[in-house]
Structures are given as C-alpha cells and as structure tokens.
Amino acid sequence: MSHNTFGHLFRVTTWGESHGPAIGCVIDGCPPGLPLTAAHIQFWLNRRAPGGSRFVTQRREPDEVKILSGVFEDDRTDGPLTTGTPISLLIENVDQRSKDYGDIRDLYRPGHADYAYDAKYGLRDYRGGGRSSARETAMRVAAGAVARRVLGDGVQIRAALVQIGDRAVDRTRWDWAECENNPFWCPDAETAKAWEAMLDQARHDGNSLGAIIEVEATGVPAGWGAPLYGKLDAEIAGALMSINAVKGVEIGAGFASATLTGVENADEMRAGENGQPAFLSNSAGGVLGGISTGQPVVARLAVKPTSSILTARRTVDRFGANADVSTKGRHDPCVGIRGAPVAEAMLACVLADAKLRHRGQTGR
Amino acid sequence: MSHNTFGHLFRVTTWGESHGPAIGCVIDGCPPGLPLTAAHIQFWLNRRAPGGSRFVTQRREPDEVKILSGVFEDDRTDGPLTTGTPISLLIENVDQRSKDYGDIRDLYRPGHADYAYDAKYGLRDYRGGGRSSARETAMRVAAGAVARRVLGDGVQIRAALVQIGDRAVDRTRWDWAECENNPFWCPDAETAKAWEAMLDQARHDGNSLGAIIEVEATGVPAGWGAPLYGKLDAEIAGALMSINAVKGVEIGAGFASATLTGVENADEMRAGENGQPAFLSNSAGGVLGGISTGQPVVARLAVKPTSSILTARRTVDRFGANADVSTKGRHDPCVGIRGAPVAEAMLACVLADAKLRHRGQTGR
C-alpha cells in the first residue's frame, strides 16, 4: 500500500527530495547475520555515477552513504553484521545550491512530473524536481547493494545498454567485460564509439537520446516467484517501470515474441545435470507461469530521452498561461546510462524478496 | 503480499483451478451504493469468449457468474447495490470432463508453467494447467466489470489488437467500432482479413501466433497514481505482465521512445480549457512521474504465441528422461485475442484502486 515502499518480506522504503537536507531509505526484513558495511554499499553507489565521464552529470558531492541502524559489530565478529532489524541508510545533500528556481517555479516542463504533482497534491517542491528527481535512484542502488547480500554470491546481476537512439549493439560482439571500459555500460566496443559521437552531437544540439537497457540475473534457482499477481515477471515489470523515465519493460523475447510462432517460441528441454531440465533456448527469459525456471532471468527496459533539454519547448504555467521553457545547466544527454545500475538494483531487490517469500511458504 | 491478490484499497483475490469444482474471486474494498448485478458482470464475461469464432476455443459451458455476497437489494431501492463488504463471485466448472490427463501428467510442456510449478511446490494439479490455466482470467474480467462500476461512466476503457505475428494494423484506418465486427478486436477491417488467413494457416500447420494488444483509458482525471513505487504506470505494467502469456508491457511511446530525441519526445502544452493544460502529443501515454495527466492512458502488451500446439516439441518428464510432447485437442491459435478483454479488466482494476487511494490521501 505504501507508495514509497517496495517489496514484501524484503521491504525498501525511500524518502527524500533532490534539494532537501538528505535522501535515505529504510530496509526492513533483511535476514540477520549478513556482513554489511557502508563501503559495500558505496561500491555500488559509485558505479551509478562513474567519475570522469562527460555523459553523466556530476553533482559536486560524494554521495557518501551512512548506515544509521540495523547492523552491529560485536567484538566476537569480524565486522558489522545485519541484525534483522531495519537498516536505515542516509546520504546528505551537501550540494544543495542556493540556486534560484524562480524561473521554473511556476512552469510545467514537458516530459517532467511538474504538472502531474501539482494536479495530485496541489503543491510541489520544485527545486531540482523534488521527489521526482533521478537523485532518488541512489537509494534504489543502495538498497540493491543490500539485496545482493541477501542473494549471496550464487546470484549474479548485471546490466548493459543495448541501444541508444536508433543504434543497437551488435550482439555477436557482446563482451560483458567491455562494459567496464566505456562510460555507457556498452558490451560492444565499436558501438560504444558510435554512441560517443551521437551523444556529443545531441548535447551540441541541445537535445537528448533514449536508450534500451538489458539486465540479467544468473544463478536464480527454479521456483522463485509466485502466481498469479506476485508473478516474478510481473514484479520485475512493476519494479523496472517505476524507475524514472522508463516507458517499457519486456522479459525474454518480449515484444519480439509477438512475431514468433509457437514452434519457435517454445523453449525445448533435454535431460540436464542433477536431474534438472536443460533448456535449449530462453525465449521465456527465465520465467514461466510467473516462476523462475533456473535459466537466466533476462529483462529489457526502454528509457525515454532526457526531458531536461536546452531547446525551448512550449508549455503553460500554473496559472494556465502559455510560455516557453528550456532547461538551463548541464544534464545527462541520455539518462538511460545512469539507469543501468538502477535496473540491476531493482532486479536484485525483487529477487531478494522472492527468495525470502519462497522460503517462507515452502521452507526451501 | 498475497500472491493471489491484486490492488490495495480496491482488492481482488482470485482462486480456482481449470478443472476443480469452480473458480472465483473476492473483491474487497468496493465502495458502497453502486448498482451491481450478475448480468452486468456477465456482459463483460461474454465478451471474453465471443461465440461463433473459430479462433477462440469454446468450453462447453456458459461461464455463468454468481454473486454470493456484498450486494443487497433493499425494498427501498431499484435493484441490488454494493454494500461495501466483500463481493464474492463464483463460476462453476460444469465442463470438468473426465479426460485422461495421464499423457501429460509427467511431462513438462515447453512454454507452459508445468516445470516451474513442480520446481516451486513439489506437486501440481496437471489437469488443464491447473491454476496456471488461462481460465483464471475469467475472474479478472469479472473483477474488471466491478471496477468499471467504481470508475463510473466518465472513464472509458477499451482494447484492440494492433498486431498478430508480423502484421500490424494500419493506424490510418483505425476505427474502434470495427473491433466489434471481427473476432480479433481488430480496429482495421483490412488487417482483420489478413489475420484470418494467417491464423487459419497457423492452425493448419499445428502452430500458433503471438500478438500485441493496445489498451487505453480515456476520462482519467489528472492526479491518479502515486510516486514512487506505486506509480500508475508501474502498477499497470505489473498488472498487465501478470496476465498469462504476456512478455512485454509499454506505456505511451514505450520502446519507441528509445529512438526519439528529447525534442521529439516532449509532450508540449498549451493553455487548455478550464485552466488545464492541453497536451499537443501523448508520448507519455497519459502518465508523468507515475501520476495521470488527464490525457488518455495508453499501454501495449506483447502476448507470446499459444504454447499448446499440435507440433511435437522436445522436452523432459518429471523423472528427468527425454521425451516429445504435443498438445492434443483444440486450442486458440492466438491467445492474444482472448487477452484484449483481460487487458481492459486489469487496467480497470488498477484505475479503480488508484481512484480510491488518491481520494483517501487527498480527499479529492
């Protein structure tokens, strides 16, 4: 019910506005006894804003996370362990500039949530987007870092950008290691070069580009997820669609499955190791009937182009008068880039929750 | 938390297996005082299985819904009204044939949930797919009929098939009225003819086809939905992805937004009537920041081809031995067709819930 909470047994509640004193989250239901330090979380947070790239806007602040509760370092243990009580995480907004927001205070920026917030609440914190700022995704990433601890090393989650604008990666050149070599999480070195040029051009034009992210989890055992309305793919879809700027989510073959025949789409099976089936393909994206099958869980999400652009667009103000608006300052030319670690985090949270729920119901 | 419940204030819990005595649902949180009869619900149920079409498998049963609780006809009123207490709906499975399921009892059909259910629960009701049967969607449609009452006549929800296999409708010929003239919910008469031939061929080949459904809601006021994890589009995505065979969901421009620039994607605004903005385009699909904007809410969902096909496919049995399996009997050559009324129903339920939650928090 809680609009700012996701998950069921592994529950994450986030709070905070872009230009308030801080942002944070509370993680409830985390299993006890897991090693957890701020450094572990910070590692994942730092990936969300890779330094040195001109394609990701830098706030002049370290985004340093603090753990305020839920871990305890007994003198009998090697380091802090989760206690099973709520884990409170906080990042101070040290970069709250005294910027004058007067120019957008009364304007509804196209593509942004400005008008929708006003329509719903009757008022809004217009500074930096307030609650609708992408800054909030930092806490998703922080929660995802804890979720990875719950999942353990057996489950690996990683994301790559597979398309920016109309240029998709060449999957024959896919190399996960390459994602660490460019600022785009691009698994294809050649495409990464093309994207660089495209994004420089977009910025030069006061414009921006959309993207498609692919995220996968390997090592997920068969049996997680639960029919019918807590289906694993339904929860993944909801979690990924809740990320800022995401407009589409697909699992496995996704929208392409509309053009497959039943003969093509069937993931055939042969006798595998340990008595488990070996699937010969993965159109299902690792989920059948809402339950994991042991295959990699594969999802893709479409991210719209950054709405904050220098090019002026027509709009209205809150008094109903026509106006033009353009967004000053530096903004990511493609918010999808920053979305990759966020997609990983959301998938991690959904899976951690599914693990605990499955264990609760079945004891396995 | 409840895996077989969806919604928050307007909550629907469904139950039942394909070949058990009955299927049903309980709708909790429905506002009191709404006129509701079994006939109203039956009207929408009948649309799910249009008679006379050779493209939708007919069960030899009427799918007659009964209302067991939650409505009351006082002698002071013109007909039964909802009382605000749980509405229990039930459809008997009069068509439980004594069919021998021995041939699939131990086999895992590719594309079906057979293996996943066994992996999760250690056992499964293999008769007709048990709980994972598409028959369950009847109760979604029934709940959607009640949700329409909650929404009132001001909100109109309708769905169309926009693609079967690789053949999409021509949007310049879009005519909603046409959807009632063919068995495909196709808004384009010419494409409907093509689909007919394609589906006859698919069935002749022992094969099946996928589809894409578009569903829209008009008349939704600005302000419904709630950031951040109860975003209207996130809840729509989860609800639609929970429908059998759905592999992808998108809102507004959806995956196409990846190829739009920020300039193109911005839905510009001009001063509109009643002081509300008039949007000049609807890439957002009626949702910004997770909140409705007053524009039509537009979503699309990709439905994979029917997994039950006559063509034999390789698989394993529950003992780990290799086997071949084909599905006997008549099955829909394209399950997407039946999906259109289900998509409408799920959207109706999400919106009814959003309406009540918005009213709860804001009093509007």
Added chain:
Amino acid sequence: MSHNTFGHLFRVTTWGESHGPAIGCVIDGCPPGLPLTAAHIQFWLNRRAPGGSRFVTQRREPDEVKILSGVFEDDRTDGPLTTGTPISLLIENVDQRSKDYGDIRDLYRPGHADYAYDAKYGLRDYRGGGRSSARETAMRVAAGAVARRVLGDGVQIRAALVQIGDRAVDRTRWDWAECENNPFWCPDAETAKAWEAMLDQARHDGNSLGAIIEVEATGVPAGWGAPLYGKLDAEIAGALMSINAVKGVEIGAGFASATLTGVENADEMRAGENGQPAFLSNSAGGVLGGISTGQPVVARLAVKPTSSILTARRTVDRFGANADVSTKGRHDPCVGIRGAPVAEAMLACVLADAKLRHRGQTGR
C-alpha cells in the same frame, strides 16, 4: 490493507453475509504438500456449534464446508494435498429463512453494529446482522483448521472459558479434559454447574451474560513474531479483538501485571534442557519483545454479553425517531461460549503466519 483479510504470508480473506447464499474464505500462501480434506476442517467446525446444548443457538443447517480449490489428489498420493495455490472454502446458507426482517429493518439495535454500518456505508444488509453476524466466525474456524495443518502436531492450541458473569473457574481444579464434558468449554466441573444455573436464569430473564476466554498454544518455538509492529502479542491482540463481541485482550499476566512489582513480574530463568533457558514463571505469556520465548503463549479475551436480548431497550430508528427494540427468537445467552473455538482458530492463524514469516526472514 484489505479489511476482510488477515495474515501476511498465511493470508485469510473471508466473505459472506448471514442470510446471503453462502459464506466462505480464501486461504492464500498455504505451504504445499500438506494433507487436507473437508473432513479435517469439518471436525473443527463442528466444535464451534456443539450439538445438543441449549446454550448455543442452532441454525437448522449442517454448516457443511466444501473445498473448491487449492488441494489436489494425485493418484500417486494417499489423499488430497495442498498445492500451494489458494484454498477456497464455502459453506452454503441453506437455512436462509424467508423471515420478515421488517421489524428491525429501520431500527438500530443497541450493542449491535446496525447504526455503525449505516453511518459508514449508507446502507446495510439487515437480515440477521448481515456481514456483522457471528456466523462469519465459522470461516475463521475453517481457516484455523488449515492453520493447524501448517503448524503441525508440535503446536497444540486450546481454549477454555475461565469466567462467565462474575463467576470465575477455580484454577486449582483446572482439568483440560473437563472442557469436553460440558457445553461451556469449562475446565472446572463445579463451576460448569454454576454456569448452567446462571445461564438458565439469564435466559429466563430475557438477559445475557459476558465471559472471559483463555487460549493457549504450547510447543511454539522461541523466535516467532517480529518487532516492532508485527509483534506476536500485538498480532494476537488484533486478531482476538477482531472477533465479534470481544472488548479486551491480555497476554500472560495481562491487566494483573499492573499490580505486580518488577521483582514479582520478572520471569526468572535457569539452565534448561538442550541449552535453552527454563523459565520459572510465565508472566510474559510466552512473548518478550514481541517474540516467542518457547514458553506457552497464553492470552485471554473478554466477551461482552449477547446484545440480542428479549428485554426491550431504548433506541432510535434510521429516521431519527425514538423507539424500543427487543430481539425475538432464540439467541445464545452467552456468545462467549461459541467464542472459544474461534479464539483457538485466530491464534492458530496468527501462529501459522508467524511461522512462515520467521522462516522467510531467517531460513529457520
């Protein structure tokens, strides 16, 4: 959120009015593989309305429960097993007499929910109390029967009446076996005789009596329940208070703990078997910090006297006019008697849910 649902992982949703076609419930989240038949549930239902007693009103109907989903009898198993999918239970209201309710249609009976329902919903099903009828507790008992399966034989739950009117049992004569020998669930034969006389007198006077029920669970392992707002005792309190006519709930020493000193109230411990502490007393009622300690979980609930009495009471009608009302027909002179099996059932449901949640979070 759902007002007609209780529990989290083990979730029960009930529906139905006293004089509608049926009442029922849906149990979601039940572990798979548990043996379950209608006969098992019926056994507990029959205890709720012990035949032959003149102190419990008999409906002229068998209250025969049917299982409509969620169990499956494979030909490989000895009997039906739960499948992990929703268990739907239904009892038909075969005793829906065509009684004329015109005399109370517009009157608000003191002590009943009549006025409150009208104030909330604007209308109500006035036949037999509608949704507020004690008949609904049958489904609590049915759900409790399933919960007992989840708990297994290691956890024993039983209730006794410890007070009717101003006459409490003599605890030095406490004998659980005695509860089966009288129609009051009274563990003290002598007190049972006194109650018999008191209740005959009350009925003769057109009056009714209140009662106190004690319910305990033995065999609950240490560790169930969870701070802070899902405390085991908090959930027990909520569950027991939700039973019709209950006005107070206490755990362990309960209200008497207000008169104990800290020295007296401390449940001291000594080294016990298997390394677990042996508690020397149980003022805590088996719960400390909201978590079970391994001691018996003990709760008591106060049940107000039956509100349906022959003696006329002053009231108003729905138009605001003064009136007198008395309840015709036979009614339980002490609704607390029927409450004992209901209290057991609610405790069973809370514990089953706590077991699954504890297992989910901790894996134990």
Added chain:
Amino acid sequence: MSHNTFGHLFRVTTWGESHGPAIGCVIDGCPPGLPLTAAHIQFWLNRRAPGGSRFVTQRREPDEVKILSGVFEDDRTDGPLTTGTPISLLIENVDQRSKDYGDIRDLYRPGHADYAYDAKYGLRDYRGGGRSSARETAMRVAAGAVARRVLGDGVQIRAALVQIGDRAVDRTRWDWAECENNPFWCPDAETAKAWEAMLDQARHDGNSLGAIIEVEATGVPAGWGAPLYGKLDAEIAGALMSINAVKGVEIGAGFASATLTGVENADEMRAGENGQPAFLSNSAGGVLGGISTGQPVVARLAVKPTSSILTARRTVDRFGANADVSTKGRHDPCVGIRGAPVAEAMLACVLADAKLRHRGQTGR
C-alpha cells in the same frame, strides 16, 4: 507485512537502536497541504520526557527532531506544508555513552527481550536494549504529532494514568487539567500524591511498579474503521499492544463487560442532535462492529512494571549457564508514566489511517 511499519494509507516505518547513531521514522501517505514544522513535533516529544521529574529517566540529550523530507516552504505560503511525499524524521543519539556493556552482553535479563532476540536472529545489539529499547517510542510520538495534523483540531486525543500498582484513581475526582500538574499524567490530585510515595518506595527497594493508562479520542465521527479484520478496535488493540511493556488492552467496558448483563451493557440511544443518535452510555467505547459510532473512543492498556531493576534476579547467560543479574543505573520506576504520550500517539496514528481509508472507500 513490514514488521517495522504500521498503518495502511497513513503509514509509519520506524528504525534505530538505542545506542546507534540515530533513530528515525518515515511517514508515507500523509495528505498534502498540512502545516508542519519540527516545533510542532517537538512539542509532543517534549511531553514524553517531562523535565524535572525524578520518576522519568533523563537521557542527557535534547531529543531534537529534524524533518528531512516531505515538507516544503514555498515563498507563497506562510510556513512549511506537507507535500504528500514521505516525511522523514530523525533524532540523533547524542548521548551514546561509551559505556561498557560487557556485563550484560552475554546475560538474558528477565522481562527483557534479550533471549527472544537471540533466539530469533542469532545475534543482537545489546547496548541499551538495541531495537527493543523504549527509546524507539520517541518516533511513535513524533509520528503521532503528524497524525494529529491529519486528524485536525476536531479530534482531541488525551491519556491519563488511572492506576499505578494497586492504587487506582478516584474517578469522581477526575480532572483532565490536573494531568498537567503532576509528573504522572494523573487526573486525580490526591492519588498523584499517593503514587509519589509508592514510587519513591519502589525505587528505594530496587523495585518497580506497573500501571494502567486510559486514552480517549473525542470528536471521531461515526463511520471510521472497517470490518472485519481492520476493525477500529482491533487495530487499536494491535497498536497499543505493540508498545513496550504493554500486556493488555481493552475498549470501553473492556474486561468488566464480562461481568455485565446484556441489559446493562446495551448502550441505549435516544434521538439526538442533527438526526444522529445520542447514546445514553458508552460501554462500547465508541466502537460497534469495528466501526466508530461518534461517541468517544476509549481504550485502556496495562503496562507491566519496569523490568530493569536493581534487585538481582536469576537468569542464564547465552552459553546456558546460570547467573544472577541486576540492572545498574537509573531507570524509570514505572515505565507506564512515559507510556501515556505514546498511547496517545498510537491512537492518533490509527485514527488518521482510519480517516484516510474511510475517505478512500466511501468518498466521505
């Protein structure tokens, strides 16, 4: 589901340990547009620890609350208003003394949650009780202050101690104003004097006393709360029972209703003002069928004596060996005193949530 969250539409999630860096809470679902400052919350927090009384342990810290999100002061408004987004509150634990907890690190204090936490989680933060510390109740009070804003001035909530040890107040001398004149929230000046002597004696003896608190809400309109498992009294019972050291909760006549007859217990009605019934008594405590009736909502809660006492008690350590334990330092001789503002806060939160839910379902 979330164990550290309470409420449904008005949801409060708390976090923090007694001796961690801070404690805090997140309030989600608060209506927008309500005036809210830290000073408003601080006012209620200060009542929880009235200065100058020797009967309430003082931490050497101000318990200064900060609002980190969810309010916004536009230059068009007179002060900060809630925005409808999550309100994050934080109190730093400036008094985290480097005290040596080695003496209780391995001991299970009787009456405390020490053993239960270890049994559940396998580890615990033993400093000052960790998560089970009464310090956590500060955040309940803070949340209650926000809940009061939601309820508005029409609803008044106040609590009084009605019994300490075996000495109850004389209700003929009840004067709410008197509660502000003594450190016991005692409405009866004479009894307050007796309590002072009793508590001095208890402390002198290294002992402690229990108490009973009465809390009431006036101005609650008829219609809040919802059957059957979200009954207003059931939710009040759960909320009050979740407060540290509470062992019993009753509504209206409560346990005394067991000794009333049906004739006595019936709250008769006469035609009242505005067409609403005027009740002639309030045995129901303002709730019938789980729904408010418009009468004052009245509850009482029993608080056990402080478990931290100087008198040595027998126990075991975590290795299973026998030991004695006494609690050093100053502790409240009666934790019930501090419980009064906490009880008010919990009742406020339950009512605020009930208000929003009622509005959501019925539009009223």
